Amino acid sequence: MTSNILQNKIKVLFMGTGLYGSLVFNELDTNFFNIIGIVTKSQSKISRNPNLNNELNIKSNNHFNIYRINKFTDEIKLKLTQLNPSIIIVASFGLILPDYILNIPKLGVINIHPSLLPKLRGPSPISSAILDGSQITGVSIIKMVKELDAGPILFQQKFKINSQFNSEQLGLELFRIAAKNLNQTVKKIVDKSILQISQNHSLATYTKMIKKNDGLINWLDSGELIIRKFKAYSQWPGLYTHWNNKRLIIKEAEFQKKENIIFKKNGQILELNNQGIAVKTIDGLIYIKSLQLEGGKIMDASLFVNGRPSFLSSNLN
Known part of the structure; x- marks a missing residue:
């Protein structure tokens, strides 16, 4: 009985780290998704950003296969291919995905990016929105492609920036919005009712790696x-x-x-x-x-x- 239920669920591989990744992971609908694995950063490759300096805080009592990596090796490539997920969800992962990852899941790789794409592509959209003095930012859920943050938009919502917010406070608000809307977005992908909006690449702006x-x-x-x-x-x-x-x-x-x-x-x-x-x-x-x-x-x-x-x-x- 349990095996049949799992077979009917969408096989999800989750990639994420730290506070924001935890927030998204804990909102995943396990009644709909069979989470077959979690890929996160190993402690030897933890980011200097404190938000990424903690492992995923998983609230579920379920047991999950967790793969801690500091780079994508041939071994992890084989393992992920064998897992054969239907979809991969990426949230605040912090490692660049090799191109072969995009070809593994039949429903694609879905990424949460905390900006109103095509604005603020790249590694520091939250800090950049504050640094620019922007009054409005937002969050986008996109289907990943080879080009950086350039894939079609599946979900997007604006957010008015509180002038007192620092980067962590703003990041929490944006990832909460994404987490609350991720399940429905993926379900629309599965039933093929999702509207994919191509980005206007001529309007793209880019953020830099913070030093x-x-x-x-x-x-x-x-x-x-x-x-x-x-x-x-x-x-x-x-x-x-x-x-x-x-x-x-x-x-x-x-x-x-x-x-x-x-x-x-x-x-x-x-x-x-x-x-x-x-x-x-x-x-x-x-x-x-x-x-x-x-x-x-x-x-x-x-x-x-x-x-x-x-x-x-x-x-x-």
């Missing part, structure tokens, strides 16, 4: 841009500057636009008040509320300054 030094503050930037970087890079690499030749990581901050702050250098620390440590920018003040000096612990602004009285007469760079 560690992207988090370094340029005090010649506007305060608004500095705060957008703070939110965009909240997961990795964080926002930082230098003081006394040590990295100073900004843990909590806000910006206030102010004019006519004259005779002061950008990056100069002006004062400590109840809003935090005031640092001059070209268009106002960054108030640092909590921070962490390289090798030290996270401290609120007043406690940090109390132990370092010379800090208030210095410049950040």
